[in-house]
Amino acid sequence: MSIQQRLRAPTDDRGIVAMPALAEAGKVLAANRLSLSATDLIFLGHSLADCRRQARSDIVQEASAYLQAGGEPVPQTNTDSLLLAGHQPELFHPGVWVKNFALNTLARRHGATPIDLIVDNDIAKATVLRLPTWKSGARLDRWPRLVQVPFDRRDGEVPYEDRLVHDEKLFAGLAEEVKPFLEGWNFEPFLGKFWAEVNRQAGRTPLLGERMAAARRTFERQWGCHNLEVPVSAMSRTEAFALFALDLLDRLPAFHSHYNDVVREYRRQHGIRSRHHPVPDLGRDGDWLEAPFWAWRQGQNRRQRLLVRPGSGIVHLRAGPESWPSLAGPEKSPRVRLERWKALQAAGYKIRPRALSNTLFARLFLADLFVHGIGGGKYDELTDEVLRRAYRIQPPGFLILSATLLLPFPRQPCSDADFRRMSHALRDLAWNPQRHLPEQPAAEALQLAREKNLLIEGSAGDGRQRYHRLREITARLRALLAKEEQALQQKVSLCRQQREANQILGRRDFAFCFYPEASLHEFCRQFLNPAS
Secondary structure, eight states: OOHHHHHOOOSSSTTTEESSGGGHHHHHHHHHHHHHHHHOEEETEEEEEHHHHHHHHHHHHHHHHHHHTTTTTOOOOOSSOOOEEEEEOOOOHHHHHHHHHHHHHHHHHHHHHEEEEEOSSSSSOOOEEEEEEEETTTTTEEEEEEEEESEEEEEEEOBBGGOOOOOHHHHHHHHHHHHGGGOOOOOTTTHHHHHHHHHHGTTTOOOOHHHHHHHHHHHHHTTOOEEEEEHHHTTTTHHHHHHHHHHHHTTHHHHHHHHHHHHHHHHHHOOOOEEESSSSSEEEEEEEEEEEEEEEEETTOOOOEEEEESSSSEEEETTTOOOEEEEEOOOOHHHHHHHHHHHHHTTTTEEEEHHHHHHHHIIIIOOEEEEHHHHHHHHHHHHHHHHHHHHHHOOOEEEEEEEOOOOOOOOOOOHHHHHHHHHHHHHHHHGGGGGOSHHHHHHHHHHHHHHHHHHHHHHHHHHHHHHHHHHHHHHHHHHHHHHHHHHHHHEEEEEEEEHHHHHHHHHHHHHGSOOOOOHHHHHHHHHGTTTT
């Protein structure tokens, strides 16, 4: 568990972090294929090899149906090998978007099908876009500030798969609402063109995240990147996922213990005190054990933690405090258990994976290689350890990729190093003004400086008298250098403002739609280069 300590997002414009290097991905892929094919794990009477064949077939079918339902073309596919990545259907920064382009290249190079998982089981948290602006009322300020522009009303903790757009007028008018804040920008952002496509999707779907994801795919295809995509909600309805989930419920007592041990060790190793980071422990309520799944019913729109209690031939379920229909226990045949699971889902009961169980299923059942961002890679250190302890296998390797594209604003000249240097000089002038006298100081200043140096050396006056005399001399010297100190204070103040402006303009996490289309296009397409 060491990614946390050695991996950081790139800070330089167009910087890239890849671990291992993209050119090494083939070696990881080959090793994963070999180790996964040799694993003797059994899930409800099915070998892992059979489960993976079923899972690949299921997910390609679901992804194809998903794109067809949206009126989108379906790329050429095969079910022999899959490469996966995933993210929430939100307006992420360009360093996240490049994963989709790299995924496409790696899949083509290694004879696999690229699939992007839309993590629609996560909560739609943000309903605002943050951007820098110089606009203040009717005028432009000298210094930029951050503003937040809403694109919909807030709506509690609703998962993306259920999250509707509630204020269509506000949503449709985002680009116009943002336009006044763009005054003073030296380029035209992609927002207007992109949001026109988002609004075009409004005629097809009321779902907020789905509009954004579909619009993003439109431009990916135009730029030469055509992947399969599938929501986690659709993945969770497959038979392969049912096999995985039912098997995990059978393993739950031991899995629960391994999971919590791994999370607590991670916290100790990284000095994390919060019991909610990086993920909360799985809880217990008497003889009820928490499973690593979200649960809610159609129409409820609020996720609950799934609690499980094994019984005599049955598995009792709760979504938070609410009792659910039970499932058949391990004594029943796999077919009976699968049918019971399907009946539960058909009746509107939703069971979705949480962060770790999502990538656990994806890496174990679906992917020959998973491409993470930095955050996902750190999370999957936990998944690796859970695979070792709960499933007793060496985890398949994954790839981490992230990049930084900065908005192309001119930068202020003052750097962090300049600010530190000038701030140090200002402090030194206050405490050691004798070091800052002009080349030909006045006689009074020269005499005071000589006396202070003697006092510092300890060759004049007793301790208390020397201390008070030092303070007196320092104050008199500062008074003689008042103009110089004031000028330096002004320089430090200006440098501080310039530095703060650069920090705002140099953030890497602005939504991709605020970048110029040409530079965004070029930035993403570099990952489609076969030589990448």
